[in-house]
Amino acid sequence: MSEKITFLGLGNLGTPIAESLVKAGFELTVWNRTKSKADSLAALGAKVVEDPLEAITPGGIVFSVLADDAALEEIFSLELIEKLGEGGIHVSMSTIAPETARQLAKIHSWSKVHYVAAPIFARPEAVVAKVGNICVSGNPEARERVKPILQTFVRGIYDFGDDPGAANVVKLAGNFMIAASLEMMGEAFTMAEKNGISRQSIYEMLTQTLFAAPIFQNYGKIVAQQVYEPVAFRLPLGLKDINLTLKTALDVHVPMPMADLIRNRFISAIAKGRDNLDWGALAQGASDDAGL
Amino acid sequence: MSEKITFLGLGNLGTPIAESLVKAGFELTVWNRTKSKADSLAALGAKVVEDPLEAITPGGIVFSVLADDAALEEIFSLELIEKLGEGGIHVSMSTIAPETARQLAKIHSWSKVHYVAAPIFARPEAVVAKVGNICVSGNPEARERVKPILQTFVRGIYDFGDDPGAANVVKLAGNFMIAASLEMMGEAFTMAEKNGISRQSIYEMLTQTLFAAPIFQNYGKIVAQQVYEPVAFRLPLGLKDINLTLKTALDVHVPMPMADLIRNRFISAIAKGRDNLDWGALAQGASDDAGL
CATH class of the missing domain: 1.10.1040.10 (N-(1-d-carboxylethyl)-l-norvaline Dehydrogenase; domain 2)
Incomplete structure (x- = not known):
C-alpha cells in the first residue's frame, strides 16, 4: 500500500485502528495529545510527531478519532485545513453531531479539502478482529478513494451518500x-x-x-x-x-x-x-x- | 405416535399448531368456540366436538391456545378439570398472567391434574415452518411427558423449572x-x-x-x-x-x-x-x- 496516512487521536478505538493500518502496509504519521500513547505505534514503525499541524501532508489523507465535537473543532483549525489543502481528505471517525459534520465539511471546502464522515460501530476488540462496521457519507470521489483503506480494518462499509452529516x-x-x-x-x-x-x-x-x-x-x-x-x-x-x-x-x-x-x-x-x-x-x- | 390429544382453541396460532400435531400422527380431538374454524382440521382427520367437556379424555393430554386469562378460566371449569382427572396434563399455551397460571395449577392439582405452562414465541408462519421457540414450566414429570410432543412443532424448548408461572x-x-x-x-x-x-x-x-x-x-x-x-x-x-x-x-x-x-x-x-x-x-x- 503506497498511500501515506496521517492519524490523529490514539484513544481506545484510535489505537487499534492505527495499528491495523500500519499492519496493512500504510506509512503512518501519528499524533496524540498524550504522546506516550503512541509508543505501541512507534514500535510498529509509525512516525510520531508532537503537533497535529506537523503531521499533515498537503493533499494527503488524514484520519481523526477524537473524543468529541469540541476536540475535533479545536484540532481542525483553519491553518491545519489550509495546509491539508487541495486534494486532501479528512476521514472523520468520531461520533459527533451531524450538524458539526456539516459545518466542518463546509469549512474544509473553503480550502478544497474533502470531509468524509466515517463513524465506526466497533468495540476495540472488534477492530482487532476486523469485524466492525463503518458508515460513510460526504464527497463522492473522496468516499471512493478512502473505501479501500477502510476495507483493510472493517467487515462492512455502508454508504449513506453525499450529506456529510448522514453517517453520523x-x-x-x-x-x-x-x-x-x-x-x-x-x-x-x-x-x-x-x-x-x-x-x-x-x-x-x-x-x-x-x-x-x-x-x-x-x-x-x-x-x-x-x-x-x-x-x-x-x-x-x-x-x-x-x-x-x-x-x-x-x-x-x-x-x-x-x-x-x-x-x-x-x-x-x-x-x-x-x-x-x-x-x-x-x-x-x-x-x-x-x-x- | 399413539398419544391422543385434545386441542382447545383454533385461532391464528392454535390452528397451525393443531395441524402440525395431526400431521405428526397424533389422534386429535378439537374444539373451538366458532366451530367452522375447525373445518381444516376435520379435513385432516381430526375429530371435531361441540363442547370442550366432550373433548376431554380422562388421564389424557389437553392443549389450550385461548385468547386470554378469562377465556382460559371460563373453559377450564372445575367440572372439566375433574373429568381430565388423575394422570391428566393441561399444556397451557396462552400468553396469560403468571399469577393466573399459578392459580390454575393449584386448582388443577385438586383433581391431580398437572398444569404445564407452555407459551410459544412464533407467528403463525413460524409454526408452519417449525421454527418457533417454546418456554415450559410446571410439574417436572408432566414437563418431560409433553416435551416429545412439543418437539414435533417447535425448534427450541426452554425449560424454566417447576414454577407454573415462570414460563409466562x-x-x-x-x-x-x-x-x-x-x-x-x-x-x-x-x-x-x-x-x-x-x-x-x-x-x-x-x-x-x-x-x-x-x-x-x-x-x-x-x-x-x-x-x-x-x-x-x-x-x-x-x-x-x-x-x-x-x-x-x-x-x-x-x-x-x-x-x-x-x-x-x-x-x-x-x-x-x-x-x-x-x-x-x-x-x-x-x-x-x-x-x-
Whole structure:
C-alpha cells in the first residue's frame, strides 16, 4: 500500500485502528495529545510527531478519532485545513453531531479539502478482529478513494451518500438503539429475577432465539451478570451520545421519548458514581428502582 | 405416535399448531368456540366436538391456545378439570398472567391434574415452518411427558423449572422486548428520515450488523415500510400483553418505565383507530409525533 496516512487521536478505538493500518502496509504519521500513547505505534514503525499541524501532508489523507465535537473543532483549525489543502481528505471517525459534520465539511471546502464522515460501530476488540462496521457519507470521489483503506480494518462499509452529516445520524441512531437495548434488558431481567428466574436463564433463552444478535448477546451477558468492568466504552460517553441524538432529533423536530428515558438513566448512573464503569451499567437503574 | 390429544382453541396460532400435531400422527380431538374454524382440521382427520367437556379424555393430554386469562378460566371449569382427572396434563399455551397460571395449577392439582405452562414465541408462519421457540414450566414429570410432543412443532424448548408461572414471565418479558424494539426503531428511523436518510437504508444497515436478529429483521421491515397489514398479531393483543407485563412487574415491585411508555403508545394507536392493524403499527406513533 503506497498511500501515506496521517492519524490523529490514539484513544481506545484510535489505537487499534492505527495499528491495523500500519499492519496493512500504510506509512503512518501519528499524533496524540498524550504522546506516550503512541509508543505501541512507534514500535510498529509509525512516525510520531508532537503537533497535529506537523503531521499533515498537503493533499494527503488524514484520519481523526477524537473524543468529541469540541476536540475535533479545536484540532481542525483553519491553518491545519489550509495546509491539508487541495486534494486532501479528512476521514472523520468520531461520533459527533451531524450538524458539526456539516459545518466542518463546509469549512474544509473553503480550502478544497474533502470531509468524509466515517463513524465506526466497533468495540476495540472488534477492530482487532476486523469485524466492525463503518458508515460513510460526504464527497463522492473522496468516499471512493478512502473505501479501500477502510476495507483493510472493517467487515462492512455502508454508504449513506453525499450529506456529510448522514453517517453520523445513523451512528447516533445505532448508539441510541444499543442504549435502549440495555434498558430493555435491565427491566426484563429484573422482572424475571424478582419472579425467581435467574437472569442468566432468561438471557440465554432470548439471545439464542428472538434476540440472537451481537448487541443482545454481548451486552446481555453484561446485563445478566451485572459486571460492568472491564470498560470498553465509558458510561459518560454514552450520555454524550444520547445528548447528541436528542439534539439532532430536536433540530428536525422528532420527539424521542425512549431516548429521553435513556438520557435520564445515564444521568442517574453518573449521580450514583458509575462514571468509571462500562455503559452497560445503565441497566443497573432498573435493579436499583426495584430495591435490589 | 399413539398419544391422543385434545386441542382447545383454533385461532391464528392454535390452528397451525393443531395441524402440525395431526400431521405428526397424533389422534386429535378439537374444539373451538366458532366451530367452522375447525373445518381444516376435520379435513385432516381430526375429530371435531361441540363442547370442550366432550373433548376431554380422562388421564389424557389437553392443549389450550385461548385468547386470554378469562377465556382460559371460563373453559377450564372445575367440572372439566375433574373429568381430565388423575394422570391428566393441561399444556397451557396462552400468553396469560403468571399469577393466573399459578392459580390454575393449584386448582388443577385438586383433581391431580398437572398444569404445564407452555407459551410459544412464533407467528403463525413460524409454526408452519417449525421454527418457533417454546418456554415450559410446571410439574417436572408432566414437563418431560409433553416435551416429545412439543418437539414435533417447535425448534427450541426452554425449560424454566417447576414454577407454573415462570414460563409466562419469560413470555411476557420477550413480548415487552419486541414491543420496545418496535418503538426503538420507530424513533430511530424517524430521526433518520427527517435527516434525509431513507428508512430502508438505515433499516438494512442496522439489521445486517449490530441488530442482525429475527425480531429486528422481520419487524424492522414493517417499521421501515410502514405497512401494517397483513395482520399476524393484532395491535390490541399487544396492549393486553403489556398490561400483563406491568401487572406482573407491579406484583413483585419492579418499576418498568420503558414498558409504561410502550403501554401509552398502544393506547394511542387504538385511539387513532389502528386496532385492526398488526402491532408493528405501534411504531407509527413516533412518525405522528414528528408531524409526518
